[in-house]
Amino acid sequence: xxLYEHTIVVKQEISPSQIEKLTEKYSKxxxxxxxNIVQTQNWGLLNLSYVIKKNKKANxxxxxxxxxxxxxxxLEKNESIDQNLLRYMTIKVKKFDLETNYFSKxxxxxxxxxxxx
Amino acid sequence: xxxxxxxxxxxxxxxxxxLSIFQNNxxxxxxxxxxxxxxxxIIDYKNIKLLKKYMSENGKILPSxxxxxxxxxxxxxxxSIKRARNLALI
Numbered sequence: 001x002x003l004y005e006h007t008i009v010v011k012q013e014i015s016p017s018q019i020e021k022l023t024e025k026y027s028k029x030x031x032x033x034x035x036n037i038v039q040t041q042n043w044g045l046l047n048l049s050y051v052i053k054k055n056k057k058a059n060x061x062x063x064x065x066x067x068x069x070x071x072x073x074x075l076e077k078n079e080s081i082d083q084n085l086l087r088y089m090t091i092k093v094k095k096f097d098l099e100t101n102y103f104s105k106x107x108x109x110x111x112x113x114x115x116x117x
Numbered sequence: 118x119x120x121x122x123x124x125x126x127x128x129x130x131x132x133x134x135x136l137s138i139f140q141n142n143x144x145x146x147x148x149x150x151x152x153x154x155x156x157x158x159i160i161d162y163k164n165i166k167l168l169k170k171y172m173s174e175n176g177k178i179l180p181s182x183x184x185x186x187x188x189x190x191x192x193x194x195x196x197s198i199k200r201a202r203n204l205a206l207i
Contacts, residue, residue: 007204048205049176058205089204091162102163 001066002092008079009052009087010059012045022084023061029075035067038096043103052086060103064096150187152194160193162200168207172198176207 008026010019019042027037043060052058065072072090079088152160158167171179171186171194178198181191201207 009204046206049202049207050205052205060204087204089200091200097159102161102165 001068003094003096004063004065004067004072004090005093005096006063006065006072006075006090007088008061008063008085010061011084011086012055012057012059014059014084018084019059019061022082026075026078027063029078030063030065030067030071033067033071033074035065035071037063037065039064039098041101041103046103055086058086064098148185150185150190152190153187160190160197162197162204162206165201165206168194168198168201172207176202 008022010022014022023040023042027040030037041062043062045057045059048056048058076088076090079085151157158164160167162168171184173179178195181188186194198207
């Protein structure tokens with residue numbers, strides 16, 4: 001079992017209820033194949049730094065997954081077909097840090113780090 | 118011979134002057150790496166505020182000779198900047 005961080009970039013027109021369906025859909029794929037989702041984060045609507053397929057904004061969803069490599073292949077296979085998505089990325093990590101959320105709406109975490117520097 | 122020596126000295130001085138543009142210390146020219154100090158923030162592709170510090174206004178990665186980051190951390194930085202670019206965060 002490996003630890004993965006997986007992020008999805010969803011188109012801006014898609015409503016919040018549909019986004020929940022998407023997260024459920026992909027978390028089911030992982031859980032069916034004996035994977036484990038440790039955490040899901042919804043970063044919300046963010047400005048893209050450059051235009052992707054005529055979209056200026058997008059929703060970001062972030063998963064922290066504990067699973068085998070085969071499951072990631074399955075996930076990416078399904079996501080490459082999906083028309084609601086703009087991008088996806090998986091990264092293998094040695095350790096999760098579950099506490100910090102860099103995109104949470106209250107900026108306390110960001111301010112703390114700024115003070116340190 | 119004397120003339121040659123003089124020219125050499127001049128070259129060295131000009132190099133010194135260039136270095137001092139980027140570094141404020143008058144006597145010490147080598148500063149320690151800001152990211153390998155104790156309590157330094159972890160380099161991560163999600164931490165945009167940190168990554169933006171080490172990029173130019175045009176979105177280029179700054180060279181380590183300006184920012185004084187050690188080789189190991191510079192590699193991590195460039196990797197995480199490229200990841201963030203792929204997700205259109207930067």
